[in-house]
Amino acid sequence: MLDRSSNAPDLPPEIARRRTFAIISHPDAGKTTLTEKFLLYGGAIQMAGQVRAKGEARRTRSDFMKMEQDRGISVSASAMSFDFGAHRFNLVDTPGHSDFSEDTYRTLTAVDAAIMVIDGAKGVESQTQKLFEVCRLRDLPILTFCNKMDRESRDTFDIIDEIQENLAIDVTPASWPIGMGRDFLGCYDLLRDRLELMDRADRNKIAESIRIDGLDDPKLAEHIPEAQLEQLKEEIEMARELLPTLDPQAVLDGTMTPIWFGSAINSFGVKELMDGIATYGPEPQPQSAEPRQIAPDEKKVAGFVFKVQANMDPKHRDRVAFLRMASGHFKRGMKLTHVRSKKPMAISNPVLFLASDRELAEEAWAGDIIGIPNHGQLRIGDTLTEGEALRVTGIPSFAPELLQGVRAGDPMKAKHLEKALMQFAEEGAAKVFKPMIGSGFIVGVVGALQFEVLASRIELEYGLPVRFEPSQFTSARWVHGPKAEVDKFTNVNKGHIATDNDGDTVYLTRLQWDIDRVERDYPELKLSATKEMM
Numbered sequence: 001m002l003d004r005s006s007n008a009p010d011l012p013p014e015i016a017r018r019r020t021f022a023i024i025s026h027p028d029a030g031k032t033t034l035t036e037k038f039l040l041y042g043g044a045i046q047m048a049g050q051v052r053a054k055g056e057a058r059r060t061r062s063d064f065m066k067m068e069q070d071r072g073i074s075v076s077a078s079a080m081s082f083d084f085g086a087h088r089f090n091l092v093d094t095p096g097h098s099d100f101s102e103d104t105y106r107t108l109t110a111v112d113a114a115i116m117v118i119d120g121a122k123g124v125e126s127q128t129q130k131l132f133e134v135c136r137l138r139d140l141p142i143l144t145f146c147n148k149m150d151r152e153s154r155d156t157f158d159i160i161d162e163i164q165e166n167l168a169i170d171v172t173p174a175s176w177p178i179g180m181g182r183d184f185l186g187c188y189d190l191l192r193d194r195l196e197l198m199d200r201a202d203r204n205k206i207a208e209s210i211r212i213d214g215l216d217d218p219k220l221a222e223h224i225p226e227a228q229l230e231q232l233k234e235e236i237e238m239a240r241e242l243l244p245t246l247d248p249q250a251v252l253d254g255t256m257t258p259i260w261f262g263s264a265i266n267s268f269g270v271k272e273l274m275d276g277i278a279t280y281g282p283e284p285q286p287q288s289a290e291p292r293q294i295a296p297d298e299k300k301v302a303g304f305v306f307k308v309q310a311n312m313d314p315k316h317r318d319r320v321a322f323l324r325m326a327s328g329h330f331k332r333g334m335k336l337t338h339v340r341s342k343k344p345m346a347i348s349n350p351v352l353f354l355a356s357d358r359e360l361a362e363e364a365w366a367g368d369i370i371g372i373p374n375h376g377q378l379r380i381g382d383t384l385t386e387g388e389a390l391r392v393t394g395i396p397s398f399a400p401e402l403l404q405g406v407r408a409g410d411p412m413k414a415k416h417l418e419k420a421l422m423q424f425a426e427e428g429a430a431k432v433f434k435p436m437i438g439s440g441f442i443v444g445v446v447g448a449l450q451f452e453v454l455a456s457r458i459e460l461e462y463g464l465p466v467r468f469e470p471s472q473f474t475s476a477r478w479v480h481g482p483k484a485e486v487d488k489f490t491n492v493n494k495g496h497i498a499t500d501n502d503g504d505t506v507y508l509t510r511l512q513w514d515i516d517r518v519e520r521d522y523p524e525l526k527l528s529a530t531k532e533m534m
């Protein structure tokens with residue numbers, strides 16, 4: 001567990017001003033729209049609407065494939081950096097589709113906080129709940145944005161109650177909505193005693209902000225009709241009585257979430273949320289590693305790969321490894337040690353993703369995300385340092401939940417298929433197992449859509465039509481234990497044994513009963529559903 005101390009005053013200012021976060025939400029809650037508005041206020045784009053076409057809002061296969069063909073752009077959407085006031089925001093995108101939960105999980109290892117977006121009419125939906133639980137595993141601080149308040153939405157207390165109950169986290173209102181749907185006027189900013197009024201005429205306009213001297217200020221009546229004002233006062237009085245007040249340390253500990261209400265499409269409430277991220281969001285945090293934790297203000301540079309994206313340009317087979325900087329001040333051209341191979345690597349063309357463009361990164365600080373083009377040396381989970389043999393921990397690989405055999409349409413192309421599969425395995429897009437007996441491969445994924453995406457990518461990027469077909473196996477477990485015991489076990493179970501793309505031994509089966517039996521018959525062996533990537 002990380003020691004998440006309060007925002008320490010002694011971090012160097014360049015590091016202290018960084019906020020690295022992801023947005024978690026259920027499809028359709030408004031993640032893409034909110035991202036767009038973030039970039040608009042961050043000055044990274046000139047006009048809202050630029051992200052939408054390129055964004056992650058793909059719920060169908062065809063949307064996905066279109067994005068895949070446009071990989072350069074989708075990659076720049078994977079990590080975006082922009083300035084907001086005195087702060088540097090690094091927004092790391094989480095894949096939208098539930099089939100990509102493993103990728104999402106790893107993405108969440110690279111951020112210090114998450115913004116949870118919920119739809120005011122729908123409350124906490126299934127995908128939000130799942131992603132929240134992943135954040136909870138790491139005690140990530142969470143800031144909540146309740147979107148679409150311009151539509152009929154649920155009662156404010158109901159929404160807050162639902163979050164508190166379903167997610168077991170304290171919720172404190174940072175703003176309070178005035179009316180809803182057609183009658184939605186704006187919000188009362190509870191943290192700064194201001195009235196924020198939404199402009200329905202101009203969706204890109206920052207809300208009018210009126211300083212108010214408490215709820216008894218007569219100015220309120222100039223802007224809010226009497227009935228709504230009465231209701232607002234009553235609700236706020238009740239909220240102040242019943243709901244916890246904002247405790248910045250509890251937010252950093254991940255036990256309390258402040259909630260802002262707004263309407264992303266109307267640019268409303270977004271700026272207040274961004275101010276909230278700057279004020280209450282965590283600075284770059286220490287990173288768990290072996291044999292010791294890495295502190296962000298260490299002089300020496302360290303970072304880890306949490307995502308690899310391959311074949312951005314199909315003609316060049318290049319890959320970009322996304323590196324989260326854990327410590328230090330990186331400068332372009334630096335030589336870092338690739339800890340797994342112990343080899344030096346000169347990082348001469350690192351890229352920084354600024355909204356729709358990518359730029360050479362001349363420098364980067366702890367908290368930043370840089371892309372490193374490479375030819376396959378860098379894998380998910382790899383650590384880069386200035387020489388020390390540190391290994392970042394906590395980036396797991398999960399046993400796939402669906403297994404299928406795969407065959408090249410043209411049997412002469414088996415070698416090409418192997419190459420393509422290894423490529424995707426290293427990218428973390430699938431698990432590839434080579435059975436001990438027989439030819440061919442078994443591919444494992446977390447969600448069924450991934451098979452379709454893989455088949456399309458292999459065809460698109462390698463010109464190789466492939467067929468996925470049912471496999472006799474449904475589960476895969478990594479086999480750990482003393483070598484003699486592993487050898488004894490594999491010798492009598494050859495038909496069930498395979499190796500993964502790292503050469504590690506895997507037991508394939510269709511029954512949980514088999515797994516239990518092995519554990520009973522071979523007490524020294526451990527069959528595990530996760531493996532740390534290294």
Ligand code: G4P
Nearest residue numbers: 027028029030031032033057147148150151263264265266
């Ligand atoms: P996602 O990335 O979380 O999946 O959501 P996205 O931003 O794509 O938003 C989903 C839909 O909700 C979009 O409508 C978007 O315009 C709408 N939306 C986002 N924020 C608000 C809001 O504050 N109020 C209202 N009323 N709607 C909002 P769509 O019809 O699917 O797409 P489009 O035709 O508007 O592009």
